Amino acid sequence: MATVTAKTIENAKPKAKQYKLQADAGLILWVYPTGLKRWASRFTINGEQRQATLPRPYGITGDGDMSLAEARLENERIQKLAKSGIDFRExxxxxxxxxxxxxxxxxxxxxxxxDEWIENGVSRKDDNAELKRTFEKDVLPAIGKKRVKDVTETDLRNLLKKIIKERNANRMAVVIYKDIVQLFKWAEDRQPWRKLLAEGNPSKLINIKYIISPDYGNIYGERLRYLSDDELRELRDKFAAIENEYLNAPFKEKCVLPSPISKEGELAVWICLSTLCRIGELLMAEWKHVNFNTGEWLIPKQNVKSTRGQKQDHLVFLSPFALKQFKALYMLTGKSQWCFPNDNQTNHLYVKSVTKSIKDRQVMFSERKSEGRKSNNSLVLSDGVNGKWTPHDMRRTGATNMQKLKIEAHVIDRCQNHVTDSGNKIRKVYQLYDFADEKKEAWEKWGARLEEILCSPDSR
Structure with missing residues (x-):
């Protein structure tokens, strides 16, 4: 076969009918009557001969052309693939x-x-509703449409600074910072996100303490607030005073007076205080789990907050004080399945409803001020010197008072349903005593002390 050169191809003139030049083994150049010159390659796969036109015509003038040298290289690739049983087109x-x-x-x-993290990487008790809300408000508008691989520490720092600058919402910035860190940590371990973070996790470069306001403490969210004996008595008196003033006021004045928290909400506060339970666990309670005869309340593990991935049923022994609160509650909601039913009696009350009601009555501590008779400072204690209080602080107040009563720390942990971990696997397997007697005694002591604080004549 005569060697075909670039000059040979250049000199090939069109004829009435198309014809071909054999440029190499399997490489053909077709010359058409129009003057167009196109490459084709013949190859054999498993004994079957095939032919395919190459995508670019002959030429040396631009990117859309294929020179002789380029065609030979492409044909060589095609023949090698064919020997392996592979059609280059496939x-x-x-x-x-x-x-x-x-x-x-x-x-x-x-x-x-x-979106994938929300679907497969995180599961919170409110079905991630609060997580979605905060990201849709403060994170997604800033970086939602940005490619993952292009998100930088500057992007994250700027969105956190914006939250603080525009709303002075230091606490929200800390919450969102933690969630962003959790999201990126999840993504680092999973494809395709892991590859997209090959140059680094930008959240690791953020130090939140350099972003929040200098006068803002409590960076990592550990609350230390608990109520003193005087504050507990003050709260008792405020509950009663607000309710009495509202009930006894003329109809026209009710619309301007601070509205009292619901009686169910008030009882929830005292139950949290006397049992050391979490407010969410309480609001999900059903009457079938409360035994007035034995003075016991079972919190099933599906209602328990997860602690390091471990959940367990929790049996609360009700002191006379706590039992009295449950009985008062039963007079209000005993016909329902739920101890704290929603308005439609179809489910339990929203787990954050009581917390919100109390927060709305301490607006001096809110980052965003609300208006209306339900938003006031009627439940601020000690003139606000010690900061706001929440239902969860009642749990801390109860635990702190148990300490004062010389109750052992491990018993207090069990009263709070903290999963104790000694670090000794053998001990966890063989030492299975539930400390029921010790817990019952602890709740009894704390209940008696509460009676002294709130119910004795000297406390009035």
Whole structure:
């Protein structure tokens, strides 16, 4: 076969009918009557001869052309693939599809990563409702449409600074910072996000203490607030005074007076205080779990907050004080399945409703001020010197007072349903005593002390 050169091809003139030049083994150049010159390759796969036109015509003038040298290299690739039983067209299609897939991955935006995290990476008791709300308000507008691989520490720092600058919402900035860190930590361990973070996790470069206001403490959210004996008595008196003033006021004045918290909400506060339970666990309680005869309340593990992934049923022995609160509650809601039913009697009350009611009556501590008779300072204690209080602080108040009563720390932990971990696997397997007697005694002591604080004549 005569050697075909670039000059041979250049000098090949069109004829009435198309003809071909054999440029190499399996490489053909077709010359058409129009003057167009196109490359084709003949190859054999498993004994079957095939022919395919190459995508670019002959030429040396631009990117759309294929020179003789380029055609020979391409033909060589095609023949090698054919010897392996691969049709280059199928290989090229697969490569294009893989490239398109990779491009789609590279173009994934932060919102895509957030959505997958919400779906498969995080599960909170409110079905991630609060998480979705905060991200949709403060995070997604800032970086939601940005490619994951392009999100920088500056992006994260700026969105956190904006929250503080525009709303002075230091606490919210800390909460969102923690959630962002959790999201990126989850993504680092999973594809395709792991590849997109190959150059580093931007959240690791953020130090929240350099972003929040200098006068804001409590960076990591550990609350130390507990109520003193005087504050407990003050709260008792405020509950009664607000209710009496509202009930005895003329109808026209009711619309301007602070509205009292519901009686159910008030009882929830005293039950949290006397049992050391979490407010969410209490608001999900059903009457079938309360035994007035034995003075016991069972909190099933599905209602228990997860502690390091461990959940367990919790049996609360009700002191006379706590039992009295449950009996008062039963007079209000005993016909319902739920101890704290919603308005439609179809489910329990929203687990944050009591916390919100109390927060709305301490607006001096709110980052966003609300208006209306339900938003006031009627439940601020000690003139606000010690800060706001929450239902969860009642749990801390109870635990602190148990300490004062010389109750052992491990018993207090069990009264709070903290999963105790000695670090000794053998001990956890063989030492299975439930400390029921000790817990019952602890609740009894604390209940008696509460009676002294709130119910004795000297406390009035």
């Amino acid at each position: 290989a090229d299609l697969t490569q294009k599809q893989e490239a398109a897939t990779q491009e789609a991955i590279n173009n994934k935006i932060f919102k895509n990563m957030f």
